[in-house]
Amino acid sequence: MALMKVLVIGSGGREHVLCWSLAASDQIDKIYCAPGNAGIATQAECVALDVMDFDGILNFCAKKGIGFAVIGPEAPLAGGLADRLEAAGIATFGPSAAAARLEGSKGFMKDLCARAGVPTAAYGHFTSLDKTRDFIAGHATPVVVKADGLAAGKGVIIAQSREEATAAAEDMFAGQFGAAGSEVVVEEFLPGEEASYLALVDGENVLPLETAQDHKAVGEGDTGPNTGGMGAYSPAPVMTPEMCEITLKKIVEPLVRAMAAVGAPFKGVFYAGLMINDGKPKLLEVNVRFGDPECQAILPRLKSDLFTALQATRDGRLNEIALEWHDQSALCVVLASKGYPGAYGKGSVIDGLDKAEAAGATVFHAGTGLENGNIVATGGRVLGVTALGDDIAQAQSKAYRALDLIDWPEGFCRRDIGWRAIRR
Numbered sequence: 001m002a003l004m005k006v007l008v009i010g011s012g013g014r015e016h017v018l019c020w021s022l023a024a025s026d027q028i029d030k031i032y033c034a035p036g037n038a039g040i041a042t043q044a045e046c047v048a049l050d051v052m053d054f055d056g057i058l059n060f061c062a063k064k065g066i067g068f069a070v071i072g073p074e075a076p077l078a079g080g081l082a083d084r085l086e087a088a089g090i091a092t093f094g095p096s097a098a099a100a101r102l103e104g105s106k107g108f109m110k111d112l113c114a115r116a117g118v119p120t121a122a123y124g125h126f127t128s129l130d131k132t133r134d135f136i137a138g139h140a141t142p143v144v145v146k147a148d149g150l151a152a153g154k155g156v157i158i159a160q161s162r163e164e165a166t167a168a169a170e171d172m173f174a175g176q177f178g179a180a181g182s183e184v185v186v187e188e189f190l191p192g193e194e195a196s197y198l199a200l201v202d203g204e205n206v207l208p209l210e211t212a213q214d215h216k217a218v219g220e221g222d223t224g225p226n227t228g229g230m231g232a233y234s235p236a237p238v239m240t241p242e243m244c245e246i247t248l249k250k251i252v253e254p255l256v257r258a259m260a261a262v263g264a265p266f267k268g269v270f271y272a273g274l275m276i277n278d279g280k281p282k283l284l285e286v287n288v289r290f291g292d293p294e295c296q297a298i299l300p301r302l303k304s305d306l307f308t309a310l311q312a313t314r315d316g317r318l319n320e321i322a323l324e325w326h327d328q329s330a331l332c333v334v335l336a337s338k339g340y341p342g343a344y345g346k347g348s349v350i351d352g353l354d355k356a357e358a359a360g361a362t363v364f365h366a367g368t369g370l371e372n373g374n375i376v377a378t379g380g381r382v383l384g385v386t387a388l389g390d391d392i393a394q395a396q397s398k399a400y401r402a403l404d405l406i407d408w409p410e411g412f413c414r415r416d417i418g419w420r421a422i423r424r
């Protein structure tokens with residue numbers, strides 16, 4: 001079989017672990033990444049193209065003879081990059097724009113859940129401020145207010161009072177998140193423990209991945225403002241085989257069938273963000289891509305060839321393959337720039353990455369660049385240090401031992417990644 005040239009789209013830790021996993025495939029002779037980062041450059045040739053520069057990406061694919069594309073982040077998926085690539089004859093891993101609405105429009109997702117009988121928070125979906133205000137006025141608190149569209153993880157407000165909720169809705173309709181806030185979802189606050197359930201879906205067949213949990217809050221003990229994720233581990237003990245089965249049968253399969261029925265079959269990674277309470281999962285959100293940093297904890301455990309699985313997803317052949325996993329647990333700790341998720345500096349030099357790797361961890365880069373031969377920080381989340389162990393506790397101590405060899409005074413991390421799993 002002819003070897004393939006593959007293009008990965010994105011520049012974060014998720015795209016680094018995707019390139020790292022794909023690099024192990026004997027079916028690929030060259031990986032490109034657009035735009036990539038300083039760590040990704042070890043596995044792939046980085047190409048200076050923005051993920052939203054669809055014309056540039058298409059031209060590049062034609063010029064280099066790209067046979068397969070893998071789209072990491074949600075914005076190009078919601079914008080229709082998979083449709084454009086497929087129309088140009090390039091096999092692509094990632095949903096169409098129509099299917100990416102599951103993440104790109106919370107109102108669409110909630111309405112579909114209501115029709116398909118999928119357990120989720122009770123809600124209202126509004127296109128005007130007046131109706132939103134009335135709904136909030138009659139709602140118990142806390143209450144959750146969400147901008148309908150993509151808002152880089154900032155469009156969800158958990159309001160403790162009706163006043164706070166109303167103010168959040170006013171800001172959204174006033175354009176705080178641009179067009180993403182022209183519709184608003186208001187929903188019941190769900191208490192419980194969050195977990196992520198990820199599966200490959202080929203339009204019809206569902207092939208679950210290993211479970212994972214991330215830590216969204218910036219502070220130890222899961223306190224403080226939400227971030228993109230400060231760390232993750234796999235497996236997630238809260239996702240017992242029974243919980244996985246309920247999630248598959250009551251949440252993922254009904255939504256996959258519903259998407260096919262509305263003419264937007266879902267192909268790609270279906271990421272169900274769950275809230276678990278009283279032994280039952282409810283759907284908080286759908287992401288149409290790998291979670292970041294969940295991906296950095298899940299993929300290092302995959303024994304099977306990732307490229308084979310991504311191709312089977314795209315080709316509608318997931319019923320023909322099975323995935324094999326390492327028994328070991330994985331834990332990823334994120335190192336972020338001081339100040340994140342607020343304002344932070346850029347350009348500080350990071351040392352000691354080789355020492356961390358020599359200590360048995362894999363360092364995935366999320367926001368780094370190369371300047372005068374130095375690795376420098378270029379983003380909020382900068383590195384993800386992943387280690388494997390016989391259990392989560394062992395993976396945790398290995399990850400922190402390696403991370404402590406990294407010399408980067410301008411960075412910080414949480415010291416308690418994995419605490420829920422270890423406490424059990």
Ligand code: AMP
Pocket residue numbers: 121144146153156158187188189190191194216226273284285
């Ligand atoms: P979302 O992007 O919809 O997942 O929301 C971001 C985060 O807000 C989630 O990961 C939860 O931590 C929290 N969240 C969202 N919706 C709810 C809800 N209905 N009840 C409690 N927490 C929520």
Ligand code: GLY
Pocket residue numbers: 214228229287290291292293294
């Ligand atoms: N870690 C959460 C996400 O990728 O959305």
